Amino acid sequence: MLANIDLAYWLPVIFAGLMVVSMFAYVILDGYDLGVGILLELEKDTSEKDKMIASIGPFWDANETWLVLGVGLLLVAFPLAHGIILGELYLPVALMLLGLILRGVAFDFRVKAKAHHQAMWNTLFFVGSLLAAVSQGVMLGRYITGFAEGWGAWGFAMLVGLSLAAAYALLGAGWLMIKSTGSLQMRAVRWAQFSLGFAALATVLVSVATPWISPRVFALWFSVPNVFLLAPVPIFTAVLFAVIAYSLPRIAARQAQGNDRWCWLPFAATVGIVLLAFFGLVFSIFPHLVIDQLTIWQAASSTEALSIILAGAAIVLPTIFGYTIYSYRVFWGKAGELSYQ
Amino acid sequence: MSPDVASSLLDPIVLARIQFAANITFHILFPTISIAMGWILLFFKLRFNATGDQKWQEAYGFWVKIFALTFALGVVSGITMSFQFGTNWPGYMQTVGNIAGPLLAYEVLTAFFLEATFLGIMLFGQKKVSNRVHTFATLLVAGGTTLSAFWIIVLNSWMQTPTGFEMINGQAHVTSWLEVIFNPSMPYRLTHMLLASGLTAAFLVAGISAYRWFIGQRTNAVLAAMKTGVALAAILIPLQILVGDMHGLNTFKHQPAKIAAIEGIWETERGAPLLLFALPNAETRSNDFAIGIPKVTSLILTHELNGEIRGLNEFAEHPPVAKVFWSFRVMVGVGMLMLLTSWLAAWQLRRTNTLSPLVNKVLIGMTFSGWVATVAGWYVTEIGRQPWLVQGVLLTKDAASHVGSGMILSTLLMYLALYVFLLISYVSVVFYLAKKAGQPAGEH
Numbered sequence: 091m092l093a094n095i096d097l098a099y100w101l102p103v104i105f106a107g108l109m110v111v112s113m114f115a116y117v118i119l120d121g122y123d124l125g126v127g128i129l130l131e132l133e134k135d136t137s138e139k140d141k142m143i144a145s146i147g148p149f150w151d152a153n154e155t156w157l158v159l160g161v162g163l164l165l166v167a168f169p170l171a172h173g174i175i176l177g178e179l180y181l182p183v184a185l186m187l188l189g190l191i192l193r194g195v196a197f198d199f200r201v202k203a204k205a206h207h208q209a210m211w212n213t214l215f216f217v218g219s220l221l222a223a224v225s226q227g228v229m230l231g232r233y234i235t236g237f238a239e240g241w242g243a244w245g246f247a248m249l250v251g252l253s254l255a256a257a258y259a260l261l262g263a264g265w266l267m268i269k270s271t272g273s274l275q276m277r278a279v280r281w282a283q284f285s286l287g288f289a290a291l292a293t294v295l296v297s298v299a300t301p302w303i304s305p306r307v308f309a310l311w312f313s314v315p316n317v318f319l320l321a322p323v324p325i326f327t328a329v330l331f332a333v334i335a336y337s338l339p340r341i342a343a344r345q346a347q348g349n350d351r352w353c354w355l356p357f358a359a360t361v362g363i364v365l366l367a368f369f370g371l372v373f374s375i376f377p378h379l380v381i382d383q384l385t386i387w388q389a390a391s392s393t394e395a396l397s398i399i400l401a402g403a404a405i406v407l408p409t410i411f412g413y414t415i416y417s418y419r420v421f422w423g424k425a426g427e428l429s430y431q
Numbered sequence: 432m433s434p435d436v437a438s439s440l441l442d443p444i445v446l447a448r449i450q451f452a453a454n455i456t457f458h459i460l461f462p463t464i465s466i467a468m469g470w471i472l473l474f475f476k477l478r479f480n481a482t483g484d485q486k487w488q489e490a491y492g493f494w495v496k497i498f499a500l501t502f503a504l505g506v507v508s509g510i511t512m513s514f515q516f517g518t519n520w521p522g523y524m525q526t527v528g529n530i531a532g533p534l535l536a537y538e539v540l541t542a543f544f545l546e547a548t549f550l551g552i553m554l555f556g557q558k559k560v561s562n563r564v565h566t567f568a569t570l571l572v573a574g575g576t577t578l579s580a581f582w583i584i585v586l587n588s589w590m591q592t593p594t595g596f597e598m599i600n601g602q603a604h605v606t607s608w609l610e611v612i613f614n615p616s617m618p619y620r621l622t623h624m625l626l627a628s629g630l631t632a633a634f635l636v637a638g639i640s641a642y643r644w645f646i647g648q649r650t651n652a653v654l655a656a657m658k659t660g661v662a663l664a665a666i667l668i669p670l671q672i673l674v675g676d677m678h679g680l681n682t683f684k685h686q687p688a689k690i691a692a693i694e695g696i697w698e699t700e701r702g703a704p705l706l707l708f709a710l711p712n713a714e715t716r717s718n719d720f721a722i723g724i725p726k727v728t729s730l731i732l733t734h735e736l737n738g739e740i741r742g743l744n745e746f747a748e749h750p751p752v753a754k755v756f757w758s759f760r761v762m763v764g765v766g767m768l769m770l771l772t773s774w775l776a777a778w779q780l781r782r783t784n785t786l787s788p789l790v791n792k793v794l795i796g797m798t799f800s801g802w803v804a805t806v807a808g809w810y811v812t813e814i815g816r817q818p819w820l821v822q823g824v825l826l827t828k829d830a831a832s833h834v835g836s837g838m839i840l841s842t843l844l845m846y847l848a849l850y851v852f853l854l855i856s857y858v859s860v861v862f863y864l865a866k867k868a869g870q871p872a873g874e875h
Contacts (some may be wrong), residue, residue, distance in 0.1 A: 112552075128625070129497070135440060147551070147555055148555045148556070151506060151550055152548045152550075155548075158510055158513055159543075161514060165513065165516060166532030166536045169524035169528035172516075173517055173521025173524065173525060173832070176518045177518060177521060177833070177834060179518075180842070181838065181842070184842040184845065184846075187514060191507040191508065191510075191511065192849075194504075194507035195503055197503065198499055200482065200502045201858060210838075264560075266596070391528050391529050392604060394604065395528070395530075398605075399532065399536045399537075402533075402536065403540060406541060406544075407540070410540075410544045413544075413548050414548055417548050417551055420556055420559050421556070
């Protein structure tokens with residue numbers, strides 16, 4: 091039975107799948123903590139800022155690891171594509187790394203630095219988060235257009251960059267609604283309303299611009315019967331946006347009475363939107379790694395190397411899921427003051 | 432600046448190498464501390480569990496903050512590395528990806544997630560989980576960082592002494608994973624690196640504790656940490672000298688050109704002297720102002736007074752001599768200082784349970800001495816492999832990307848500025864934390 095399976099065909103598919111899963115995990119997980127970083131600038135009260143950071147304290151490090159796994163899989167499973175893609179994305183990658191470094195260290199420095207330096211580290215945390223979010227979006231935008239040159243393509247990439255920052259802010263606000271209480275929770279609802287508009291606008295613009303820029307994607311989505319089969323994707327996305335918009339004022343009203351039910355709904359709905367966006371993206375690109383240039387099979391490592399990695403991944407990935415869930419359970423519930431206790 | 436130097440500085444390969452060197456130099460500073468610091472924290476924790484003495488809990492509480500800070504810097508600079516393989520050296524993965532890929536994948540899969548996830552519990556979970564789980568989380572973080580070091584050193588050793596593969600159409604394919612992992616230099620390199628980490632962390636702990644002692648924080652917790660650091664350093668340094676010597680013999684066998692550069696030997700000779708000082712001159716292919724002890728290098732490397740050492744002139748390709756020669760001497764010199772300081776401090780602490788003012792100040796001065804020795808040693812290893820990226824398999828210049836110089840130069844300047852800023856911040860925050868630890872809670 092197993093001997094009949096064409097490993098040279100399936101291993102690259104499996105690794106492409108794992109890569110999508112880890113990128114999705116990254117966008118959701120680091121997305122919310124980058125979002126909290128972006129929202130940090132909107133909060134003026136220092137102790138409220140501390141609470142915001144406390145809500146992501148135990149998690150941000152592990153969250154970022156998904157990026158290392160995603161890029162690592164690209165590196166180890168598709169070395170040819172890794173070189174091409176990261177070579178093309180040299181500048182946004184460098185800026186993203188700058189952002190991630192700044193926020194990563196600011197997170198730690200801000201609680202340890204002298205009081206009069208704290209404001210600087212808070213600002214760097216915000217700047218780093220925003221820079222990382224926007225450059226990731228720019229990378230995505232550059233990638234979607236197949237690294238096309240010219241003002242139009244770069245303008246589009248900037249647009250995607252801002253969209254992603256808005257989506258992260260929405261995730262971050264949703265996260266804070268779950269993890270906080272009182273006035274911070276109320277403010278999180280306001281921030282969600284604010285970023286919701288931006289995220290929705292950005293989603294529409296990106297959805298229109300992508301097929302407009304790539305004829306292949308246009309043909310893929312707007313041919314019969316695909317146009318009908320795929321219709322649920324934009325429809326469900328719109329429904330989820332509507333659910334968030336409808337629920338936010340009601341959650342605010344309920345919270346005012348001390349009722350915390352449904353506080354998780356905006357976050358869950360945002361995860362759904364990101365999931366749909368991922369589906370749309372993967373559907374548009376697969377089986378290419380570099381659009382219209384390089385397929386997953388052309389870029390893959392040798393079957394032997396992939397088998398070795400897969401054997402390890404099959405044991406380790408479930409373990410990672412296990413202890414990630416354990417860690418979230420340990421820190422379940424509202425975030426308190428962050429202390430090394 | 433002469434036009435020659437200016438044009439070579441704009442050479443994209445030179446720039447890419449400088450950028451990569453800057454990144455690994457910055458990166459290695461932090462794992463070097465955190466690998467061993469994880470175990471030191473576990474030691475504090477276990478001492479507290481066993482004795483119930485509050486001083487161990489206090490020591491844990493103080494050092495876990497420094498650990499967290501160090502870990503954060505290690506993670507973010509490590510992420511930079513994983514991207515730069517692709518941005519700066521695309522030819523690397525294209526040629527040896529079938530070997531480097533699985534090793535890097537195993538590093539991320541087995542170590543990275545483990546330490547990153549349990550770090551959260553270790554740092555912020557003391558009140559949320561039982562003491563036993565918290566101890567276990569500390570153990571997992573320490574084990575994770577060490578496992579991480581294991582995979583990275585395996586890959587680096589393989590790049591130095593590659594075995595267990597065959598080349599097919601310009602790509603390396605594995606013939607034996609056992610030979611890849613247990614390549615000839617791996618055991619020496621791994622032990623040498625782990626001991627280096629132990630020494631770096633030991634001197635950091637001893638140095639910061641000595642600083643706290645110096646400014647008047649004469650508590651049991653500070654003394655306990657200082658004794659731990661000093662004892663660890665005093666035990667590890669002779670081991671390191673022994674392992675370093677064995678590592679040198681291994682290098683002599685597998686990478687003779689690197690040894691010739693380390694020792695500054697141009698012509699093959701018998702009874703080669705140990706050069707204490709020299710200015711290796713690549714133009715005349717000889718040393719200026721050489722001062723040496725006759726026959727000692729031959730004795731160390733061949734265990735015979737008149738043993739033959741092959742000179743650089745025998746190798747068509749050899750590393751840049753002066754950089755390797757001097758990096759090696761900096762490493763050994765700092766090692767000697769470590770030996771003297773740690774033994775003197777250990778002797779004093781044993782006799783009088785305190786330090787003389789002079790030794791106290793020397794310890795403070797040597798707080799980051801481990802960094803100097805580690806970075807110098809790392810340069811010996813990495814520059815000593817040039818012009819190869821993978822010894823005998825892939826030349827560094829063949830792995831470089833075609834990104835323009837302007838782009839590399841501007842990002843290089845950005846990274847350099849960032850690293851200087853972060854390094855200053857790191858060192859000053861570590862000392863600030865030490866100073867703040869003495870104030871009663873609530874005042875800061």
